[in-house]
Amino acid sequence: MSDLPRKALSRTAKLASLPLGAAGRATVGLGRRIGGAPAETVVAEFQRRTADQLFAVLGELKGGAMKFGQMLSLMESAMPEELAAPYRATLTKLQDSAPPMPASTVHTILSRELGRRWRDRFEEFDDLPAAAASIGQVHRGTLKDGREVAVKLQYPGAAEALRADLRQLGRFARTFGTLVPGLDMKPLVAELQERIGEELDYDREAQAQQQYADAFKDHAEFVVPRVVKHSPSVIVSEWIEGRPLSSIITGGTKQERDEIGLKYVRFMFSGPKLAGLLHSDPHPGNFRVMPDGRLGVVDFGLCARLPDGLPPAIGRLLTISLEGDGIAVRDGLRAEGFIKPRMDVAPEQLMDYLSPFAEPARTETFQFSREWMRAQANRTSDFRSPSASLALKLNLPPSYLLIHRVWIGGVAVLSQLEAEAPFSSVLDEFLPGFTRVDS
Template sequence: MRSTSDPGEASAMRIRTLSRMAKMSAIPLGVGRRMAVAGGLKALGRLTDESSLKLHERTADQLFEVLGGLKGGAMKFGQVLSVYETVLPPPISAVYRERLARLQEAATPEDVRQVLEEDLGPAWQNLFASFDDAPASAASLGQVHRAVWRDGRPVAVKVQYPDAREQLLGDRDLTIFAMRWFTSLIAPELDGRALATDLMDRLAEELDYAQEAEAQTAFRAGFQADPDFVIPEVVHQQGRVLVSEWIDGTPLARIIAAGTQEQRDRAGLLLTRLMFAAIPRTGMMHGDPHPGNFRLFDDGRLGVLDFGAMYRHTPGTPSPFEKWMHIHLAETPEELVRVLRELEFLRPGVRADGAELMELFEHSGAPARTETFRFDGPYLRDTLAGMTSSMSVALSLAFPPDFVHAQRAMGVGIGVLCQLEAEVPFQQEALRWLTESAEGDALSG
């Protein structure tokens, strides 16, 4: 595999990145950006109103012109956008989605065959009864092809783009810059740099298909006895190629677009169960739970794909969802302050107003306090509005070092539940799995 050890090549890559960053910084947001940063959700309301459609069209055109050379970064940027789609009016989100789609070009058959030959050997075709050159779908750093394994099993062949590593490392600074800039426009109350940096770190992990195969195998073992989930078996892995069982089912994006309420609620229930059950069963949490990674079967099972970016939990410590539930189930200001200090969200010596903290978590914690909760756009908007109005209080909190990745995964998962507009017994699922996890820890101790 080609590397960037050549100083001249590395220098040229850096110059290209700096050039594109310069173009990015010249994008004329003008009053729009300053309003968003200074006015939070109040300005966001004006920026996301359909009357500002032309502003977003101009911004999207220039943004994606600058990002035109990215592959993995552009794909991941699209996943960030999908989180905001529930908050943005459909015409606004459609502007960015349509422009982004232009960047997602498939690798050529020659590129794919080059990787297969280099990593599986010159006789790679002997491994397959048939192989479809046309990609079935695109991943962040590669694409998936449909094939038939030599034993007759339908398989999905995930092939990394030939220069994925070089492109990712070379475009890292630009992609972080672009995501941070976009977040400041759309959701100024979020820490765009932390979000973008974590996304790029996780993206770098996705280059390691051996690690992904190991995580997928662990998930399959952990959910093997559960009739509600389908985790495809790893058939073969070598270098930049990962071969898994092919699974069918309806893509979750199609359920979001046109599914029945019964399908939405079923998918929402199983997504919630996956979030809470994964760590007790596997020691990991799916780190990239966007709609493209799930399939709903006609019999109600949920298929789960893509195990490249996983949150790996430290045994013997509270899980991210356990922390989330403890914080949101605190009944008094005094209890909330105590919980936040115990979980290291409040550093020693930092003064905190418990009543203001209760207000900060009021909207986000509604699912934890409700027997059956309906996730939707208004819930997400109210949560963001609550964060903005209490920003000075939020700044007194410090996320533990291992919580940023988990927080993003949890946020994306909850965002997908809102896209589904699913009604879910969230509290019941949370308490069930957190109780089982605590009992398991007690027995193992």
């Protein structure tokens, strides 16, 4: 058997080792209940065991499984606390860590991509990675001219691994759905499958990163490292040193969380206006708090190309929603493709559904929290709720796919930060078509 099929079988076997949702719970629960353990103890033990097994497997597989885990980690703020607590620590690990490649593999990739004399370019090069994530890992080095750089290398076989993982994850989507009741994992997997090509193209990523770096050169709030050299599988860019955003989430003061939350939103919304791009991977592993307080941003593998900025329809519809004109909102959503032509949606029900999502734009300042995020998730996922039935009727046009991902993912990060700030002022400055409405 060749090496590639053997690896594929190994990856499939690891994915197959994941607990099978309700069946796994029932088996564990039955054994413990026979032994006299209380139901609460059974659930807590199962959650701990599932968390350990699930994320150990995802982290080891890297590829699509790792990327899926990173996306899932954004949504832990929407989980009920009794579910979220056992998973939070292991979810956070997935945001910026994974087992590294051997040094020999790293050297082989650099020889192929930068030339056999690649070491002549460097004064120093650390064989141990500084960070490892879903489809690549980053090494720290110093060029001959003294510049410190980050050398990002794509894992060998990343394309094959991604596609294999995502095929398997599609089969296990129902299992993952037990982590967040009501959250349909199939669209997440489908989105990952659609975006494989973009994230694997390091030349495309380098172009987006440099475009951002040019737009935000010497910016007072943001730092984007400039690209030094790139190839289809390697990106060499300036090194930036900062405190991971995840550490602000877990240990930052209220002032730090508020300030960084506001900068996070300002970066996301200013990108389309200033750079013609929307950074579309909002998880905390891509952000650093610099020593001078600026927000450093890395990983531009997934960016929406928006040369004309964000669609003005978003701002106009948000403004109309704040004004309470349900009929105009319905007609506008239908015109943009969010409501299919023959779908009947009551304006009053639509406004009830949208009202909480518009809250951050309604007031001068808004307080995000895990409790607020969970309330919205419960409201839209409980099949007995009118909001949940309406959500099933709404459509997501392809042109809004990445914008929606950033909006939902960004709200999740702000809820993890429990940030309070004047977010409506950011919309007023950077969202075309939006006008603040006094409440």
